[in-house]
Amino acid sequence: MSSRIGVDVGGTFTDLIFFDEKSGRVTVGKGPSDPTAVDAAVRGVVSSTLAPERAAEARYFLHGTTVGLNALLERRGAKVGVLTTEGFRDILEQAREERLDERGPRVWDHLFRTPPPLVDRPLRVGIPERVLPDGSVEKELDADAVRAAAAAFAAAGVECVAIVFINSHAAADHELAAERILREAGFDGPVSLSHQITGQYREYERTSTTVIDAYVRPAVSGYLERLESGLKEESVDGECLITTSAGGCIAFSEARSRPFETVMSGPVAGAVGSGVLCRELGLPLAVTADVGGTSFDTCLLVDGRATLKYEGEVVGMPLQTPWVDVRSVGAGGGSIAYIENGLLAVGPRSAGAVPGPVAYGRGGTEPTVTDAAVTLGMLARPTLASGLELDVEGARHSLEPLSRELGIDVDQVAVGILRIAGASMAGAIRAVSIEVGEDPRDGALIAYGGAGPLFSSLLARELQIGTVVVPNHAGNFSAWGLLEQDMVRSAALTIVEPLDRGGLAQAESTLAGLFAQLDERAATKVEGEVVKEAEFDLRFIGQEYSLALGVELEDGRLTEAPAAIAERFGAAYERNYGHRFDVGVTIVSVRAVERTLLPRPSSQGFEAEAGAARSGEKARAYSFVTEDWLDFEVIDREALRPGEEFQGPAIVLEPTTTSYFDVGERGVVHATGALVVTTPSA
């Protein structure tokens, strides 16, 4: 038995999926998110959806949350002290002299000021010590200086300490020794060591990552602790696991000591679930379209695997950790439409859950994407499947000021809002695919999230994509994705060696050390088959930026010849960038990945509701193909049986989302319940 609960906390809603292994049945739940009491909202949706005896059946509780990210966004983190190499205490503030903050790059902003650092200067302490890039020690660690810092930290009430010494990726002894001395001096709070956090060079980026880890630790740790004990009270007794930014999950206990790994995990579960769907449906290439209330998230899946990246920025601060390459744009159901420089623009400002779109009648007055969709009849009925009454007139009325200013009628404004939102989503899809050398036209589009299936038709046409997939429980699909994960741990180290026999030997011994480090990290042993994988970051000699490439590993030995790895790297480079170089290759970093395979839910176990049937109901809605109002068939999704066909114009309704299929699209229900739609672009 491996029944399980998945709970995904979004900006607007907290979604639950319960999978009952015995019956193969799925139970869906939804409740409002509460940023001030996230764990209470999670408990709330568990208790309102599942009776205690059912909750108790779950062997795993899988979770996705943005608690760490929120602590950063709202600057509600710990009081952190930083120990760094003497002479480098201001690195965190010097920040590479860029105009970059949570709003993104601000190249033209004369009045820009760097945001205040997460740690003020008096708590950033330089310690005499120095390691050179080759790992040799130029200056021994000054233990007395560490002790003095410990006393100062204690006096200042420091909760967490980050230790970041220059070149610690080459030799970690000083960071480890400094931690020991801090402990001896009586510091008993959490300590984050930079070489264990990223192991990669670039002192500002590594400092930023290590400080973020220390900063969010109490928030994440306290949250997970509260949630775990709260879930026990709701009779949830299974292993509690949380999604990481790289996809895959780790035990709550591990996440409490490595919280930075969860910071960018928000949109990841949907990507993982989409990967499984790709394998079930035999889709070699796909892009996702996850449209929520405020944002659109997309990632690329090749053979069911999401692309990973190893650096990026979160709220304007670099974070060196593997994360699923999800691109986000501020375009969702709640995004507000306005006029900028005489041109119609949509987002990133959102009406959010409160006040929400005008059509929801909760006090919203500004026109949103949802209001445009309501105006065009795309939601089919004036009452949503969730029971919400739509204010159709109010939605239309809210578009009138834009209509007057642009000199086009209200319908055209609504069409424009959807097309513009769709175009920025399509831009993100192109970026995430073309940048790694894949053409989205060759793939399928997987649409989910509250508003994803509303946009799939528009996006497929804009991108000339031939296949659209709307998974079962599409509105809660991110929660479903949580159930599909393995436990994954990874660790990487920068080594910079040539890709030859000697370099491979070096990489092999580095890998052995990294796997040993991963074993130490595993506080909780979860049962399951363990698979070990290795990955190199490679580049041509003379270059700096690298590409990650998986390499064969058998019983800890690297079995491929250097020339074979070089050839595969050259091919991957050429696919990405259109050319390759006839020079040697460098191994920049080595990454050890350990997967513990969890038992999978057998399948989405789909059955149509007995007694539900297609009624032949029609609704008037706008067609983007004929540019006219047409009759759309209105279908309740529970009436669609595996193998059943339908065709656009049609609107499919279900409690968590609405799917819109335009003229010329032909759908069939897959055995999993997923709607697989062929568009005229095919």
Place this chain on the structure above:
Amino acid sequence: MSTDTLNTDTATAGGAAGAGPKVDPVTASIIRHGLDAAADQMLVTLKRTAFSPIIYEVMDGAGAFYDRQFRMISQMTALPMFTGSLGLAVESVVKHYEATGEGIQEGDVLVVNDPFVTGTHQWDVAVIVPGFLDGEIVAYAAIKAHHLDVAALAPFVTQSTDVFQEGIIWPGVKLWRAGRRDDDLYRLFTRNTRLPDSAAGDMNAQAGACHTGMRAVLELIGRYGLEQFEAAVEVILDAGEATMREKLAEFPQGRFTGTVVHEHNGFEEVMIPYEVAVEFVDDGIVIDLTDAPDPQPGPVNAPVIGVISAIRCAMMALAIQDGGRANEGYFRPLQLRSREGSMIDAKSPAPVALASYPLYILIEGLNEAIASAMPDRRPAGYDMVVTLFMWGQDENDQVWIDSVNITGGAPAAAPYGDGGGPLMPIACSGVRGVSWEVFEAKTPMTIESTEYAIDSHGVGKHRGGPGWTVMLRADREMELTIVNERSQVPPFALAGAEKGRRNEVLVHRPDGSVEEYAKVTGTKLPAGSRIEMKLSGGAGVGPAAERTPEQVRADLAAGYLSEERAREKYPHAFEG
């Protein structure tokens, strides 16, 4: 050139006349997004494939798209000053091939680094790729990026007396003809650099990135048709113009002046002051640079093409404060009054190796003028970028070259308060400071310190950001070029505040000697030498007497300020 050189967009200046728009506002907006996304793809490809840290790490390069009238239609989010006038370079090179009758073919890749065409110096190599649809040119992609070596007398020079000492000049040649590389030219190219491998790598990265960007633009044109695309371009440029005019209308009409001071002519320290003026007039803005002095004997002169770019850059920042993109439309209300043959309208063969610096300083002068018109629109003065180029041979006798571009404390600004962490001046906004660990891994140098310096900032109601001191140690013998442009006159303060400390670059040699340099080319550093960069402090805004005692105490606690200086500058904080 006397007037109107800024307004190169004569085709539709003042709004499109004649036939109405052939594109709806929604499609125009979608095409604008598409162009911006294409520009970013070009940036990612450049960064990820380049061989030189000055490109991939520092991003001393930028690119943009131009339409067939050579008007900039979108640019990547990088170094603003690089793309502002690159359209003029594209135009000049294309017109050359039209004049010879050869024309431009599909698959051609053009290379130009003639400073009097590109606006800066030979190290900035521009690559241009035309985009074709049905045999017709419909757009151009261009990227200008800094190459580490172009066979000048040193990898970077401060003492040249004409442009021919500053490296090989590519006047605009086809390195690829119709998709085939010209191997003769390519050999000439790789032979004329001390770093042939990275030069070849960077050249391929630039060409590859242009191709990537152009593919995205052509796909966009394919989707919407050329007619709609070009109509959308008009709408996008008109919107840019309207925004600029709207912002200019907020300023009081009249003439406002700022002062530009050069401290060095390349050979000796000598004050070279001149006045710049900004005139807000009915139909736009006039930049008056006619007070600029004659060309200098050393390479602190600039071609007018670079000056146009600098002015566009300074004025763009009036209209856009966020991550928005410049386009040619914004430039339409700008007019330049220049004095042909002055040091900032210099003619070949004037030496221009340090052309970026007169441009940075010019922008500061314009900022001072704008701040005097509307004090809340500009911060106090920015530091100039202090530049070091160092080179030598590694333990395998291979030549290495690297550079450090770094700026001092950030200025205070009236609306927001104190200066924060250091920021590149707007002209090279988008350029990133060095990563010291990467630098150490690539050079035989060790960084000993990079800390904020006490008492370095300018005091005031809003204080400047702290200056910092960087100490580098040479672990092998090497040579060094220094360009330090604020060694005597620190960045300007506003509204009664004080300036911070000046920039000072000192070389400590193992024999115990210490020497200060403002500009020097290839000075020899024996192993064990140290380079000390005492970077300027940010300037303040508002009188020191108005700083609150709490703020003064916070500055003391942070170690930005000594008690002695605090008592001297803020006596009111110690009363009672």
